[in-house]
Amino acid sequence: xxxxxxxxxxxxxxxxxxxxxxxxxxxxxxxxxxxxxxxxxxxxxxxxxxxxxxxxxxxxxxxxxxxxxxxxxxxxxxxxxxxxxxxxxxxxxxxxxxxxxxxxx
Numbered sequence: 489x490x491x492x493x494x495x496x497x498x499x500x501x502x503x504x505x506x507x508x509x510x511x512x513x514x515x516x517x518x519x520x521x522x523x524x525x526x527x528x529x530x531x532x533x534x535x536x537x538x539x540x541x542x543x544x545x546x547x548x549x550x551x552x553x554x555x556x557x558x559x560x561x562x563x564x565x566x567x568x569x570x571x572x573x574x575x576x577x578x579x580x581x582x583x584x585x586x587x588x589x590x591x592x593x
Contacts, residue, residue: 569582
């Protein structure tokens with residue numbers, strides 16, 4: 489389950505909003521809910537890249553509780569929290585809903 493949003497924070501709904509966060513803001517674990525297509529599946533790293541209508545975003549912690557690893561071309565809705573990452577903000581997945589086959593950019 490996602491943590492309750494802190495007062496004044498809205499749920500981030502696209503990759504671009506996550507990328508615009510500062511390292512400090514991303515480290516605060518802000519809620520994210522976005523929908524996009526898997527453009528890179530990285531099962532060995534429990535990660536994937538999801539492309540929405542604004543940008544691509546690295547999603548990690550794709551653990552077995554979220555089901556089988558995603559495949560390139562799947563349309564998914566991902567819920568999670570932000571993290572500053574190594575060089576750019578990313579999303580730690582908490583929940584994933586598979587929505588069928590998407591259209592690759």
